[in-house]
Amino acid sequence: MFNRKSLGLFAIAALMGLNAFFPSIAQADTKTVKITAIVEHPALDSTRKGVRDILAENGYKIGENLNWEFQSAQGDVGTAGQIAKKFVGDAPDAIVAIATPSAQAAVAAARGHIPVVFSAVTDPVAAKLVKTWKTPGGSVTGVSDMLPLEKHLGLITEAMPAVKTIGVPYNPGEANSVILVELFTKTAESQGIKVITASAPSSGDVLMAVRSLVGKVDAIYVTTDNTIVSAFEAVVKVGIDAKIPVFAGDTDSVSRGAAAALGFNYYDLGRQTGQIVLEILQGKKAGSIDVQGVDKTDLHVNPASALKMGLKLSEDLIAKATKVIQ
Amino acid sequence: MSLIAFLGAIETGLLFGIVALGVFISFRILDFPDLTVDGSLPMGAATSAMLIVNGVNPFVACLCAIIAGAGAGLVTAWLNVRLGILHLLASILTMIALYSVNLRIMGKPNQALLGEETVFTPFEAMIDLPYYWVTPLVLLGIILIILVLLNLFLSSELGLGMRATGVNARMASAQGIKTGKMKMMGIALSNGMVALAGALFAQIQGGADISMGVGVIVVGLAAVILGEATFSTRTIILATVGCVVGSILYRVVVALALNADFIGLQAQDLKLVTAVLVVLAMTLPGARQKMAKRKLVKGALK
Numbered sequence: 001m002f003n004r005k006s007l008g009l010f011a012i013a014a015l016m017g018l019n020a021f022f023p024s025i026a027q028a029d030t031k032t033v034k035i036t037a038i039v040e041h042p043a044l045d046s047t048r049k050g051v052r053d054i055l056a057e058n059g060y061k062i063g064e065n066l067n068w069e070f071q072s073a074q075g076d077v078g079t080a081g082q083i084a085k086k087f088v089g090d091a092p093d094a095i096v097a098i099a100t101p102s103a104q105a106a107v108a109a110a111r112g113h114i115p116v117v118f119s120a121v122t123d124p125v126a127a128k129l130v131k132t133w134k135t136p137g138g139s140v141t142g143v144s145d146m147l148p149l150e151k152h153l154g155l156i157t158e159a160m161p162a163v164k165t166i167g168v169p170y171n172p173g174e175a176n177s178v179i180l181v182e183l184f185t186k187t188a189e190s191q192g193i194k195v196i197t198a199s200a201p202s203s204g205d206v207l208m209a210v211r212s213l214v215g216k217v218d219a220i221y222v223t224t225d226n227t228i229v230s231a232f233e234a235v236v237k238v239g240i241d242a243k244i245p246v247f248a249g250d251t252d253s254v255s256r257g258a259a260a261a262l263g264f265n266y267y268d269l270g271r272q273t274g275q276i277v278l279e280i281l282q283g284k285k286a287g288s289i290d291v292q293g294v295d296k297t298d299l300h301v302n303p304a305s306a307l308k309m310g311l312k313l314s315e316d317l318i319a320k321a322t323k324v325i326q
Numbered sequence: 327m328s329l330i331a332f333l334g335a336i337e338t339g340l341l342f343g344i345v346a347l348g349v350f351i352s353f354r355i356l357d358f359p360d361l362t363v364d365g366s367l368p369m370g371a372a373t374s375a376m377l378i379v380n381g382v383n384p385f386v387a388c389l390c391a392i393i394a395g396a397g398a399g400l401v402t403a404w405l406n407v408r409l410g411i412l413h414l415l416a417s418i419l420t421m422i423a424l425y426s427v428n429l430r431i432m433g434k435p436n437q438a439l440l441g442e443e444t445v446f447t448p449f450e451a452m453i454d455l456p457y458y459w460v461t462p463l464v465l466l467g468i469i470l471i472i473l474v475l476l477n478l479f480l481s482s483e484l485g486l487g488m489r490a491t492g493v494n495a496r497m498a499s500a501q502g503i504k505t506g507k508m509k510m511m512g513i514a515l516s517n518g519m520v521a522l523a524g525a526l527f528a529q530i531q532g533g534a535d536i537s538m539g540v541g542v543i544v545v546g547l548a549a550v551i552l553g554e555a556t557f558s559t560r561t562i563i564l565a566t567v568g569c570v571v572g573s574i575l576y577r578v579v580v581a582l583a584l585n586a587d588f589i590g591l592q593a594q595d596l597k598l599v600t601a602v603l604v605v606l607a608m609t610l611p612g613a614r615q616k617m618a619k620r621k622l623v624k625g626a627l628k
Contacts, residue, residue, distance in 0.1 A: 040594060071584055072593045077538045078338055078545065079580060079596070081531050085334025085458070086327075086584050100436055101535050107440055108532030109334070111457060128438030128533070172429060173536040175436035201425060 031060060031281050032067035032092035036083045036106065038099040039075045041230050042252050043266040047098050047119050050270020051277060058278055067092070077101055084109035094280045096273065097142075099226075100127050100175050107140055115286035118142030119273040120266065122176040130291055137287040143273045144293050145176075147224060147249055147263065149184050151297060153191065155262040156219055156247050159306075159317060165194040167217035167244075169209045169235065171227035172199045180223045180249075206231035210238040222258070223249040232256050236305070243310035251300040255325050259306035260313065264294040298322035327585050330458045335581035339574030340465040341530070342545055344472060344523040346553065346569040349546035351516040354565070355480070356492040360513055361417040362402045363520045363546060364539040365424025366395040370521025371534035372428045375437040378529070384445045388525045395521020396514040398424055403513040407506040421539075428536055435536040437528075444529035461530055468526070469570055472519070477563050488512050489562075520546075548604060549573035555608040579603040 035051060037044045048070060052062070060066040071087075073080035084105040087095050094115045097106035103118035107129055110116050118129055119142055130136035133144075156163055166188060170177040185195040196216055200209035206228055213220060222228050222235055229250070236257030239246035248258035251265045272292060280286055302325040303313045318324060345363065352360035370391035377387035398420055405416035429435060449464045450457060479485045490498040491508040499505050520542070528534040553572025559565045583591075583599035591599055 069587070070593050072596065074594075074597050075537070076541060076545075077531065077535055078342065078527075078577075081527075082331070082334055082338055082577065082580055083584060085337075086331035086581065089328030089330025089332075089334070089458075091328075101533075101537065104436075104438060104440060104532040104535075108530065126438070127436065128440040173425070173435045175434060175535075178434055 030065050030067055032069075032090070033060075033094050033096065033277060033281075034069045034071075034087040034090065034092040035096040036071045036073065036080070036087065036098065036102050038073050038077075038080055038102045039226070040072050041226060043224065043226075043229065043250055044098050044120060046252065046266040047270035047273065048096075050267045050272075051096055051119070051274040052270075054271045054274030054278065055281075060278075060281070073102060077105075080105045081109070088114055094277050094286075096277060103127065103129055103142070110139065112139045115139045115280050116142075117273060117276050117280065117286065119269060120145045122146050122179055124291055126179075127175070133291040133293075135288055136291055139286045141276060141286045141289045141291055143269055143276065144291060145224065145264075145266070145269055146293050147180060148294075148297060149180065149187050151262050152221070152247070152249060153184070153187055153193070155260060155299070156221060157191070157193075159247075159260060159311065159313060160219055160245065163193060163218045165196055165217045165219075167196050167198060167210075167213035167220045168223065169198045169200055169206060169213070169220070169228050170223060170225045171201055173201055174225055174227060177223060177225040177227075180225075184221070184223065200227055200231075203227050203231040207234040207238065210235050214238065214242040214244065217244060220244055220246045221249070222246065222253065224263075229253060232258070239309045240305075245306060245309040245311040251298060251323070254300035254302045254305075254323075257305045258302060259309055259311055260299065260301040260317070260321075262297055262299045264297050268296050269294055300325065327581060331581055331584070332578075333458050333462050335577040336574060337462040337465055337530070338580075339577035340462060340469050340570065341523055341527055342549060342577065343469050343570035343573040344526075345520050345542060345546045346549035346573040347472065347476060347566060348516040348519040348523070349543065350550050350566065350569045351512055351519075353547065353550065354492075355489055356509060356512045356516075358403075358406075358492070358509060358513060359414050359417070360399070360402060360516060361414070361543050362398055362420045362424070362513070362517055364542050365421040365428065366398045366517040366520045366539075367524035367527070367542045368428050368534065368536060368539040369398055369424055369431070370395050370524030371528035371538055372431040372437065372524075372536075373521070374525035375439050375528045375534035376431055378439060378442050378444070379437060384443055384447075384529065388445060388522060391521045391525035392518040395524070396518035398521070399514040399517030400510055402517070403510040407509055424539075425536070432534065432536070436533060438533040439528055440532040445526070446529060465526070473566055473570070476566060480562050480566075484511075545576065546573075549576050552576055552604060552608065575607060576600075576604065579607065 062068045071083045080102050088109045096117045097103040098119050100121050106116045124130050170181050188195045198209040198212050200206045245259045248261035250263050251261045254261045299321045300323045301321040306313050352358045373394045374387040374391040402417045402420040405411045406413045450460050453460050487503045488508045491505045495505045549572040553568035557568035557571050586599050
């Protein structure tokens with residue numbers, strides 16, 4: 001009886017042993033970079049691509065002299081911890097952790113033994129990843145994705161000078177969104193614009209949350225909220241149905257139907273992160289590299305989509321855009 | 327698989343073993359499908375994190391987390407027993423409500439604990455081993471204590487009453503067992519344990535996060551069932567140990583799936599690989615028995 005049941009355990013053990021037959025082929029000058037994200041979603045995936053491209057451009061080719069591994073926790077915080085420990089156990093030259101929960105797990109697991117570069121974390125000091133932005137010390141540094149919110153508001157008021165109220169759907173469970181929405185509300189109110197929020201705790205709630213804004217707001221602004229962005233089509237649908245222009249906080253969302261977005265793209269954020277990784281691979285201590293914010297912004301507009309939402313974008317605005325989606 | 331990754335899997339497995347034991351009490355002993363755990367795990371994490379950040383001793387913080395979780399369980403059982411709401415729905419209602427409660431407790435969705443003193447800090451100074459050994463060892467100690475206490479409880483008069491309630495509530499009631507009270511106590515105990523797991527999890531992982539609870543019930547149930555499939559369930563002691571074994575097995579499977587790149591699998595395949603490996607672990611023993619039977623039949627025909 002017991003023997004029969006232990007066969008399953010044995011099978012697992014055998015599989016584990018199998019792993020040892022496929023060791024990674026390591027050379028003396030090969031660098032190892034391990035990258036993890038809490039979940040797959042377009043912005044986080046672009047960040048990862050940015051890191052990989054900058055490394056490739058600087059002579060680190062995957063399979064030649066760069067050992068590159070990506071793991072996603074697929075939304076499970078327990079798995080995020082396991083990935084972090086696996087990475088630490090593999091002793092790479094640098095760990096890149098994308099988004100707050102993954103970054104916290106990586107920093108907790110690395111314990112200063114392995115350099116951790118975080119990315120797409122809005123407030124790294126509040127998340128206790130680093131003590132200060134300037135020369136953080138220890139073995140952790142990275143890039144924050146704090147948005148230039150004043151510029152975002154400026155874009156909305158430029159496109160819609162008569163705007164009085166702005167609706168902001170967000171997930172109150174996302175650390176980054178809460179901070180962003182709070183700051184955006186403050187910025188808007190100082191300019192006499194009212195902000196109405198709608199909460200969507202999961203991507204399935206987005207449609208209903210945005211619908212609750214109809215009739216109350218002149219425009220909808222979507223910040224870099226993972227939940228809302230993953231269901232962005234629902235926001236666009238309501239925007240078109242109710243003729244409320246939708247503005248986004250990331251440029252990737254413009255091709256998905258937002259009228260306009262001024263922001264950075266996560267690919268550039270990834271490239272910035274990659275630069276830091278590069279410096280660490282070349283021997284610099286992570287703690288001596290300043291935590292960076294995004295400064296490169298570009299304007300993407302989608303005049304056709306805007307028109308469907310009842311907004312005609314001015315020629316000036318379109319001329320200023322770095323990319324016009326047809 | 328590196329030693330740190332393997333010990334990490336054991337560590338997470340032991341931790342979720344506490345969750346599995348909690349789920350075992352509600353699902354198996356009381357026959358009460360309780361989804362509250364998706365909310366009580368982050369509740370334990372949030373409670374302990376906030377207390378620790380505000381300077382409370384981490385052990386006291388864990389105790390408060392247990393009380394908070396037990397309170398959540400009590401609400402679920404109360405909704406069911408006193409208000410007559412279907413058990414599944416009652417637990418879903420509490421789980422939903424806890425999302426807001428947890429946000430209130432923390433005042434934000436993420437409370438970092440990196441660099442704070444935790445229950446593991448004193449042991450790190452005491453045990454002369456690399457840091458990655460300390461956490462699993464401490465967790466092993468904690469889970470052994472829980473197993474002993476739980477088994478003592480389940481074989482006490484009170485515990486037997488609880489088990490009778492789950493097996494046949496009407497008969498138990500006829501024997502003078504207050505089944506309503508038993509349910510309340512059991513579900514409170516179950517959620518208190520899950521909250522403790524959440525509190526420890528936050529201290530290991532470097533912070534409490536509102537999304538921590540997503541899918542906890544699925545992982546807990548998988549561990550219980552995996553334990554039943556691979557381990558004996560003849561006695562209550564073996565069954566409870568089986569929960570912990572199942573949980574560790576599940577995490578080792580996840581660790582394996584993370585190392586599955588050598589056969590061309592990629593990051594996005596993680597959950598699929600995990601599911602397939604769990605299916606294999608559960609069906610291989612049965613398949614072998616079937617083959618043995620077939621041979622026997624063939625032999626008999628000849």
